[in-house]
Amino acid sequence: xxxxxxxxxxxxxxxxxxxxxxxxxxxxxxxxxxxxxxxxxxxxxxxxxxxxxxxxxxxxxxxxxxxxxxxxxxxxxxxxxxxxxxxxxxxxxxxxxxxxxxxxxxxxxxxxxxxxxxxxxxxxxxxxxxxxxxxxxxxxxxxxxxxxxxxxxxxxxxxxxxxxxxxxxxxxxxxxxxxxxxxxxxxxxxxxxxxxxxxxxxxxxxxxxxxxxxxxxxxxxxxxxxxxxxxxxxxxxxxxxxxxxxxxxxx
Numbered sequence: 227x228x229x230x231x232x233x234x235x236x237x238x239x240x241x242x243x244x245x246x247x248x249x250x251x252x253x254x255x256x257x258x259x260x261x262x263x264x265x266x267x268x269x270x271x272x273x274x275x276x277x278x279x280x281x282x283x284x285x286x287x288x289x290x291x292x293x294x295x296x297x298x299x300x301x302x303x304x305x306x307x308x309x310x311x312x313x314x315x316x317x318x319x320x321x322x323x324x325x326x327x328x329x330x331x332x333x334x335x336x337x338x339x340x341x342x343x344x345x346x347x348x349x350x351x352x353x354x355x356x357x358x359x360x361x362x363x364x365x366x367x368x369x370x371x372x373x374x375x376x377x378x379x380x381x382x383x384x385x386x387x388x389x390x391x392x393x394x395x396x397x398x399x400x401x402x403x404x405x406x407x408x409x410x411x412x413x414x415x416x417x418x419x420x421x422x423x424x425x426x427x428x429x430x431x432x433x434x435x436x437x438x439x440x441x442x443x444x445x446x447x448x449x450x451x452x453x454x455x456x457x458x459x460x461x462x463x464x465x466x467x468x469x470x471x472x473x474x475x476x477x
Contacts, residue, residue, distance in 0.1 A: 249283040281437035303456035309335045310477035319391045325375030326396030328430045347376045377412035385419045392426040399438030402466035407440035414442035
C-alpha cells in the first residue's frame with residue numbers, strides 16, 4: 227500500500243527501521259507534538275503495513291518478515307532471554323525448539339556436547355546445534371524461505387510421534403484474552419502440536435510482543451508453564467499470568 231507521508235512520519239519510520247521499536251512518550255518529546263498526534267502517525271503507518279502498534283509504542287511490522295531482517299532487532303534482550311532459557315535444560319532432556327530469532331539464542335546458549343536430544347523444525351537452529359556437538363533431530367516438512375523453518379502436515383505428524391521433557395517456543399504476540407499468537411498459520415499449528423507433546427512448555431518473548439495480537443492463536447495462557455522475557459509486562463498481564471499459573475522469568 228502506498229501513501230503520502232509528511233516529514234515527521236518519514237523520520238518516525240526511519241527511527242523504527244534503525245532501532246526496531248519506538249515509544250510514544252519518547253516520540254512526543256522528540257518531535258514536540260501531542261501524544262494524540264504521535265498515535266495518529268503510528269496508526270497511519272500501521273494501516274499502510276509499515277508498523278505494528280504495541281502497548282505504549284510501535285515496532286516494525288513483523289508479518290513473516292525475513293529472518294535476517296528480524297535477527298538484528300532486540301539482539302541484547304534476546305541474548306539474555308536465550309541464556310536464561312538454556313539454563314533450564316538438564317542432562318538427558320529431550321527438548322523441542324521451534325523456529326525464530328529468540329529461540330535461536332536458546333540453542334546458542336546450550337552447553338557444547340551436552341547429553342541431550344534436541345528436536346527442531348528450524349534449519350538454522352539445527353546447524354547451530356550440530357556445531358555445538360548436540361544430538362539433533364530435524365523434522366521433515368516444507369521449507370519456508372522467510373523463516374528457515376519446516377512446516378506442513380509432515381512436520382506436525384512427526385512432532386505428534388514424539389514426547390518432550392520441555393519445549394521452547396517463540397511468539398509474535400501475547401495478550402491476556404487471546405494468549406499466545408503467531409502471524410503464520412503453519413507455524414501456529416506446529417506450536418500447538420509441540421505443546422500437546424510436552425511435559426513443560428516455555429515461551430521466549432521480548433517486551434515488544436506484549437499486547438500484540440496476531441490472527442492465529444496457538445495457546446491460551448493456561449497452556450504454558452513459563453514465559454521467559456527481558457522485562458515484565460504491564461501489571462494487568464502479570465496478574466493474568468499469575469491467575470493462570472504461568473511463571474514469569476525475567477532474564
